[in-house]
Amino acid sequence: MRAFLIAMACLASSTAMAGTVEVKFIKPETFTDARDNLMRRDQVLAALSDHLKQLGTKVLPEGRSLLIEVTDVDLAGNIFPRTRSDVRVLKGRADWPRIDLRFTLREGDKVLATGEEHLSDMNYLMNPLRGGQADTPLPYEARMLDTWFNERFAATKAP
DSSP, X not given: OHHHHXXXXXXHHHHHTSOEEEEXXXXXXXXXXXXXXXXXXXXXXXXXXXXHHHHHHHHSOXXXXXXXXXXXXXXXXXXXXXXXXXXXXXXXXXXXXXXXXXXXXXXXXXXXXXXXXXXXXXXXXXXXXOTTGGGSSSHHHHHHHHHHHHHHHGGGOOO
């Protein structure tokens, strides 16, 4: 029991030391494709937001904050039109995941980086999902965001 409490205290302290991410969705009602068959756009956007916030706690050092403004989402695959379920058909054609966003990275009041990105993964079906990725919500979008986040912000980690 003591080892468990120590492990939890270490985990809590490492999480408290991490940077933060704020996610805003700009006009989500106009997004190309940010819903499933059950029209749950809010749940899809919440899953994307949660994933980006988790990445921030893993990658950004203490004192850094990142504002991400998502301007468009196009999920991998297409909604299968004849069902009332979560079925999305992945054909590997022009149905790859895409996310457009703007970001501002800060340390305190100082702006460290800004930019606009058009993320896409045209080969999303060519690279197998690893580990528990397939069990996460929006696995192809999450993998694309992981790659972008690590390439863009892991280099900004404090020494």
